[in-house]
Amino acid sequence: MHSAIVIADAVSPVLESFGRLHPIMVHLPLGLVFAALVVEGARLIQRRPSLSAFTPIALGLAALGAVLASGTGWFFAEGETDTSSLFWHRWLGIACAGVLIAVAWMAIRAARDTVNAAQITPIVRGVLLAAGLLVGWVGHLGGDMVWGENYVLEPILEAWNGGSPSAGGADGDDATGRGATAANATGNGDSDADKMAFYTSNVLPILQDRCYECHGNGKHKGGLSMDVRSSLVSRDSDGIWIVQPGDPAHSLMIERCLLPAEDDEAMPPKGDRLKATELEFLRTWIAAGAVMPATSAAAAAIESSGVRGASVPDSRADRSGPTNAAKSRSAGLPVLSDAQVAEAAALRGRGINAVPVSVGASTFAVSIPGGKGVGDADISALIPIAAQIEELSFARASVSDAGMMQMPSMPFVRSVRVDNTALSDVGITVLLSRTLEVETVNLVSSGATDAVFTVLG
8 A cells, every 4th residue: 555645636628728828818808907097087187077988998897808817827827836926916817807707798798788888887986906916916916926926116126225126135134044943953053154155156156047937036936936945845735745855766846856857847938957066965964954055145145254165074974864665675775886876777779767875875766758759669768777776756757557567566656656657456456566664656647546544545
């Protein structure tokens, strides 16, 4: 019997594509509502008792645009981390669509009922003003989610505060940002200075070059800010650690960096894959406790202080992450031999990505890429390294239930992905039977039904 975290929320490709129209749709109600406001504001100043002929048309199109923006936005946000900004942006957007439908109906009625237009027009203009404020606020929340807080005013605030958006730095932290959060995460306050210097010299440049475009400097796509420790060192909406101090092998950040470039979840999504040295810097930093400033303001203070040149902390001697059955079972394995690493390298010739979970590790992370290049016929190639596999991904792979019958025993596997595959309950059950105690199973857009949960219970 397996006890696992199961990820089973699915969005069809059609709805996902529909959701990606959201950045286009949001501009329609914004432009039309504010155009109607300008027109009616001018008519109010001129003391004209009736609405412009433009206003009912503009508001009707704005209401339609708001409905489309709400619909696309709902699916566009699927899979994103639930945050308060997303909650308010989503539901206020739906409320906005309702208000615009109401004011459009009122404007059309006022245009048709010329007898009572003088009584209806002030009401329409008042509701239009409220709708404009609501549309503006919803748009502001959406902009904050994409570009970060104070994006428009940031240059002015930086100039006002002497080069930093926040003159005060991190709340409750000293200039190094090395408050209780960082110290407690490592469990070793004496060496925090060296670990902070290692982060500044080796990890921060990687994050700035490859991650901050979407997840730093005020931008927090998907609710993730990689320059804020409380956001980076946390669990996602599925309960999986983004960065788990002391355990790089089971940090989602490392898992995404190891995915092949063609995988939709691979990080960084653009450019070359991270170099082996860069990956090792990230693993070493996480293994040593993921010490970093609490906020980006504190990071800027450390960087400007010239802290550089720290030695690399021991990535295996200072692990403070929690232990579990699978981890304790694999802990007794010897370090991967050159022959085993060579066998894994040979798999790449067949299109299978198999890499050690870290330098000096005892296990592999294996990913079967999507597309038709790799399939059932290649599964048997995993046999030589099956006893050393710790992470296994079939995401988007062209594998079948029959192919799962060839799977060898994998006693140390901790996470399995079968999302976006044709595997049914039969194939998934067979696959899980080859493991001892999987912790995480991703079933998104697979052929799984509720019946498979009896195996995972």
